[in-house]
Amino acid sequence: MAKQIISQYPRIKALPTKCPACSNPLKVRKLLCQECKTEIEGVFDLPRLAKLSTEDQDFILQFIKASGSLKEMAKLLKLSYPTVRNRLDEVIKRIKDGEENK
Secondary structure, eight states: OOOOOSSSSSSOOOOOOTTTTOOOOOOOOEEETTOOEEEEEEOOOGGGGSOOHHHHHHHHHHHHHHOHHHHHHHHHHHHOHHHHHHHHHHHHHHHHHHHOOO
């Protein structure tokens, strides 16, 4: 089992991505500027990365901050290089699966 990534970012409630009633993907319907109160309505897809779990999002952020170095990620996470490589492969698979299910 992959080690959980602990985020250094304050967590707000996770953005729901599936309908609690039927489990189908949710769409964004309204955007709001809190400063000027401008509202934009429509039907928008969630960004691909927003559809990933918070753990996967945190892993990706750490990977980017490590300049894409699996060796650096292994050191930061105190995991073996193959374990980090496998974790990255799992995230990549979930991203690809999400693209296929559009």
